[in-house]
Amino acid sequence: MITIKEYVMPKNIDKAYEYLISKKNSMIFGGGAFIRMGSKNIALGIDLSKANLRYINEQDNEIEIGAMATFGDIERSEILKRFSGGILSIAIKDIVGIQLRNIVTLGGTVYSRYGFSDLITALLALDAKVKLYKGGVRTLEEFLENGSKSKDILEKVIISKTDGFSVFKSMRNSKGDYAILNLAISKVDGKYRIAIGARPQRAIISSQAMDFLNKNQINDKAIEKASNILASETVFGSNPRGSSKYRHEISKVLFKRAIEEVMANEN
Ligand SMILES: Cc1cc2nc3c(=O)[nH]c(=O)nc-3n(C[C@H](O)[C@H](O)[C@H](O)COP(=O)(O)OP(=O)(O)OC[C@H]3O[C@@H](n4cnc5c(N)ncnc54)[C@H](O)[C@@H]3O)c2cc1C
Known part of the structure; x- marks a missing residue:
């Protein structure tokens, strides 16, 4: 069973980080799909759904995917379907079912460095970078190897907009x-x-x-x-x-x- 003593929905990532380091037993919530499968006592649940992290932006040289973009967002994104053979949309399109894909987030997946992840493998082939609130920009490859030294929040994933196929x-x-x-x-x-x-x-x-x-x-x-x-x-x-x-x-x-x-x- 999960018990959450206090639950907050910060309006931005600065506030979310303040909350995160304010208590020992604090926990970030992305989609919450994985958290709910375990059993935990959480002193402070920090829900990122109001923190403006749900986006997929195309710039001249990069595509940025915010931590709260769901797998559904990634799967349906016209930007990502066009990019590099649509690999990201393809990698996640068969995960469980539409309802789950509309809940689970990029941030919850990448920050947790799950071994079974399909999305992480596709992002690694694209040589993606991660931006952590405190830890700054790091290659996904290095982040997967070393993780985060202290509690942090994954803000976004950055992909170079190269001409290629995957x-x-x-x-x-x-x-x-x-x-x-x-x-x-x-x-x-x-x-x-x-x-x-x-x-x-x-x-x-x-x-x-x-x-x-x-x-x-x-x-x-x-x-x-x-x-x-x-x-x-x-x-x-x-x-x-x-x-x-x-x-x-x-x-x-x-x-x-x-x-x-x-x-x-x-x-
Ligand atoms: C039943 C089920 C089947 C699944 N099957 C597959 C599968 O076949 N293939 C696959 O690739 N994936 C699968 N997944 C995993 C899923 O794709 C997500 O990776 C997983 O649910 C985590 O995303 P979430 O948004 O639910 O994270 P949450 O449950 O919200 O969080 C997971 C962890 O990440 C932390 N966290 C969340 N967001 C952030 C952030 N922005 N920064 C820092 N920490 C954060 C939380 O504190 C928590 O520790 C499955 C999940 C479920 C529940």
Whole structure:
């Protein structure tokens, strides 16, 4: 059961942060969908829904997605559908159902660095940055690795508006389940970037496979070699959804499907 002693809805992020550090047991609420699944005593619940963080803005060189943008907002955004093969909309469109996607937020997802996340894997392939209220702008890659040193609030995610194409693939037992594995590839200015997640640990970059792709002519042989490099450089774990051995094999399949789709887009 969750008990919340006091609940506030600050009008801006400055006030939200003030509240956050005012009590030991304070907690930020995004959509609240994940919080409600646990059991907690919360001294101060800080609901961000009135803090003007629900937006998707396109600027000359960047797209900014506010922390309170829901998965539904991302899925339906014309800006994001047009961007890089619509990877962000595609990565989340099958998560559970419309009602849940209209509740869960970008901020709750990215700040929590969930290993199973589909959105994080897609954002990592796009080399996104995060802006934390106190911690400033950091690459998502570094944030995933190190997290936040102190209590903070994720304000937005920033994506460079590059000309490129990206593909997201996942393997699930059933549509509403968490992914057994997910993988995303982006190609920008002739360079590939590969992210792999739900290992089931959090998403990482497949640097050796990427390096190989970026230095070699891409043909069937090279794809086969890159898939083996990717599978052997990645640490996979086991959980009730799949064993590390299964994930190792599936990674090669997802990689091949994704790279072939990226290449098909060029022809
Ligand atoms: C039943 C169910 C099934 C799901 N299936 C999938 C799936 O298949 N694939 C997938 O990718 N995801 C899945 N998710 C996860 C979902 O996509 C969200 O990642 C998750 O619910 C968190 O978003 P939220 O807005 O609900 O966060 P909340 O529940 O509001 O918060 C989660 C945590 O993040 C903190 N937080 C929230 N917002 C911020 C912020 N702006 N700054 C700092 N901290 C913050 C909270 O304090 C809390 O600790 C599922 C979730 C549920 C409930």
